[in-house]
Amino acid sequence: MPDLPRPTPTELILLRALWTLRRGTVREVHEAVGGDAFGRYTTVLKLLQIMTEKGLVERDESQRAHVYRPVVAAERTQRQLVRDLVDRAFAGSTARLVQQALSARHPDAEELAEIRRLLDSLEGDDR
Amino acid sequence: MPDLPRPTPTELILLRALWTLRRGTVREVHEAVGGDAFGRYTTVLKLLQIMTEKGLVERDESQRAHVYRPVVAAERTQRQLVRDLVDRAFAGSTARLVQQALSARHPDAEELAEIRRLLDSLEGDDR
DNA sequence: AAGGGACTACGAAGTGCTTCGTTGACGCGT
DNA sequence: ACGCGTCAACGAAGCACTTCGTAGTCCCTT
Numbered sequence: 001m002p003d004l005p006r007p008t009p010t011e012l013i014l015l016r017a018l019w020t021l022r023r024g025t026v027r028e029v030h031e032a033v034g035g036d037a038f039g040r041y042t043t044v045l046k047l048l049q050i051m052t053e054k055g056l057v058e059r060d061e062s063q064r065a066h067v068y069r070p071v072v073a074a075e076r077t078q079r080q081l082v083r084d085l086v087d088r089a090f091a092g093s094t095a096r097l098v099q100q101a102l103s104a105r106h107p108d109a110e111e112l113a114e115i116r117r118l119l120d121s122l123e124g125d126d127r
Numbered sequence: 128m129p130d131l132p133r134p135t136p137t138e139l140i141l142l143r144a145l146w147t148l149r150r151g152t153v154r155e156v157h158e159a160v161g162g163d164a165f166g167r168y169t170t171v172l173k174l175l176q177i178m179t180e181k182g183l184v185e186r187d188e189s190q191r192a193h194v195y196r197p198v199v200a201a202e203r204t205q206r207q208l209v210r211d212l213v214d215r216a217f218a219g220s221t222a223r224l225v226q227q228a229l230s231a232r233h234p235d236a237e238e239l240a241e242i243r244r245l246l247d248s249l250e251g252d253d254r
Numbered sequence: 255a256a257g258g259g260a261c262t263a264c265g266a267a268g269t270g271c272t273t274c275g276t277t278g279a280c281g282c283g284t
Numbered sequence: 285a286c287g288c289g290t291c292a293a294c295g296a297a298g299c300a301c302t303t304c305g306t307a308g309t310c311c312c313t314t
Contacts, residue, residue, distance in 0.1 A: 008271065012215055026291080043273055045292070050271090064280070065291065075227065081216050082224060083231040088139055089208050094228050095238040097209060099245055100202065101221050101228070104210040111222040112250060118226055119243055122233075135301065153261080170303055172262070177301090191310070192261065 004072055005054050006080060013038070014047055015070055015077065018057065023069040131199055132181050133207060140165070141174055142197055142204065145184060150196040 007015055017032040018024060024032065030044040038044075048068050051057045060067040082097070090096045107115070134142055144159040145151060151159065157171040165171070175195050178184045187194040209224070217223045234242070 009215060010272065016216075016218070040274055042275075078216050078223070078227045079231040081212060082227045085208060085212055086228065086232055088136060089143075089205050091143070092232070093238070094232045094234040095241045095245075096205070097228055098225050098242050100205045100209045101213065101224055102245055102249060104206040105213055105219070105221045106249075107221040109250075111220070112246060114222045115225050116243075116246055118222075118229055119239060119246070122229060123236075123239060137302065167304055169305075173303080
């Protein structure tokens with residue numbers, strides 16, 4: 001499987017819409033991202049066409065209104081983006097990224113607890 | 128203080144070099160990033176000139192070989208980049224970003240301990 | 255005084271991203 | 285059969301990013 005290209009910022013917006021919708025026509029995606037406040041209908045169409053060429057989404061053309069669906073799961077893309085950032089901005093140090101993440105957006109108690117659970121399960125695996 | 132623009136990927140490489148060097152001439156930066164394997168000397172020069180216009184770095188012209196230094200601290204820029212990513216890819220959920228970060232690059236025990244300390248100090252502040 | 259090395263400045267080209275208007279096809283309702 | 289709304293396709297334009305060659309300047313050495 002050839003590695004898919006990293007989605008551009010705008011493409012990521014559409015991907016997020018499709019991750020939620022699971023599948024959708026251009027019109028549905030256009031509305032999901034905020035309609036004309038985001039961009040014209042044809043802008044979304046063009047983006048989805050380009051994303052199809054890149055392999056980021058797939059297209060069902062059996063209907064007049066083509067139906068798009070994401071090729072990659074949210075988690076996989078998110079992980080790719082995080083890894084990129086860790087390498088590019090944090091010289092590979094996950095701890096430093098987490099540190100900045102926690103100070104950039106102070107998470108509430110619930111989120112903190114969730115992160116703690118993640119740590120617990122990770123350390124559990126180690127032993 | 129007008130918010131500084133987000134550094135581009137290439138600019139980030141030079142910034143990292145300057146964060147380490149604290150200050151440096153074009154030649155020093157060029158060598159720090161890998162010499163011609165990265166790009167020509169004039170490419171680095173041009174980049175630094177553009178970054179100066181953008182306000183990302185400052186330039187001391189009192190010497191023939193101008194000396195550049197970063198305007199923003201590493202932490203501030205890193206936080207900005209993380210916040211961007213949390214918003215763009217994780218719909219604002221820090222916990223999910225941390226989750227992906229932990230699974231993207233399995234940190235060693237030392238890093239895990241460091242993250243745990245961070246959590247402890249954060250929860251301490253809450254009360 | 256001339257030559258060469260190191261430096262800045264400038265300009266230009268190529269690429270990718272983003273946006274949108276226009277065109278042409280399709281099919282439904284009248 | 286006609287017209288209208290909906291759709292995909294295309295092309296073009298503008299902008300940012302990146303890269304590098306060339307030209308000009310300065311100063312040190314001979």
